[in-house]
C-alpha cells in the first residue's frame with residue numbers, strides 16, 4: 321500500500337477541510353462520490369445520506385462490510401443573545417476547553433458563511449478576575465462573530481438563526497516527520513484510507529474473497545451511523561481510530577485493534593483473524609480496550625443485524641480535541657484492510 325500513501329494523505333487532508341458535522345454531511349459525501357467517479361466506481365446513497373460502494377467477490381453469497389464515518393463533531397446556534405453574541409449547543413461529545421479560542425464558521429440556511437471565534441464569556445485577563453477559573457460549560461462559552469453587530473437584531477439581519485450549523489476550523493497540518501494533525505481525523509483518516517483501498521482495488525483488478533461493501537456513514541457521532549447495512553453481511557469492520565494515552569496500548573504508528581469498547585467485547589474469532597493477518601504480514605498492530613468509545617459496529621449490531629464485528633484504526637492522540645496521528649498508523653491500517661479483503 322506504500323504507493324497509495326500520497327493519495328491517502330491527500331484525501332485525509334481534503335476530507336478534513338470539508339465541514340461535515342453530524343447532520344450536515346452532504347458536502348463530504350458529494351466529495352467522495354466525485355472522487356469515486358474519477359475511479360469509475362459506482363455508488364449508492366441511502367435516504368439517510370450513507371454512501372455505499374460494492375465490489376463483487378469470488379463468493380457473492382456472503383458479504384463483508386467495511387465502514388468509516390464522515391460525520392464529525394461540530395456545533396449549532398442555540399440562541400442569539402441581546403449583545404449580538406451567539407450561544408451554542410454541541411454536536412457530538414467533546415470537552416469545551418478543546419474548542420476554546422477556535423475559529424469557526426456559521427453557515428446560514430441561505431448558505432451564507434460568517435466567521436467567528438469560540439470564546440468564554442470572560443475572554444480577557446485584563447478585564448475579568450479569575451477568568452481562568454471560569455468553568456468551561458455551555459453557559460460560559462459563546463461565539464463572537466466577525467461582523468459589526470451590537471444586538472440580536474443585527475445578527476438576525478445577517479440571516480443567522482437558531483439551528484444554523486457551526487463548523488470548527490480543522491487546522492489540518494502534515495508535518496515533515498509524518499504526523500497528521502487536525503480536528504476530525506476521527507474519522508476522516510479512515511475515510512481517506514478507504515478511498516485509497518478502493519483505488520488500489522480498481523487499479524490492480526483485485527477481486528475480494530467475498531462481496532465487499534464500503535460504507536461511508538454519516539450519523540456515527542450520535543450513535544446510529546451504520547445502523548442499516550446489506551442483509552448478507554457476515555463480517556463487519558468499523559474502521560475508526562485507536563485511542564493512545566496513559567494506560568492505553570494504542571499507538572499512532574500502528575493499526576489498533578479493539579478488543580472491547582463501551583458496548584463490550586468485539587468478536588473473538590474475527591479479532592484473531594485480523595491479528596493473524598498482521599503477524600503473517602509484519603503489520604505493526606496493537607490491541608486495546610476503550611471504555612468510553614462506541615462505533616459503527618455497535619450501531620449496526622444494536623439495530624438487529626447478525627454478524628461478527630471488529631473495530632480497527634490508526635491511533636489518534638487527543639481524540640475529539642486537536643487530534644494527531646502518524647502516516648505509519650495510516651499505512652498499517654491500510655495494509656491490514658488490503659490483506660483482509662483478499663483473505664478467506
Ligand SMILES: [Zn+2]
Pocket residue numbers: 389506507540560561
Ligand atoms: Zn469515530
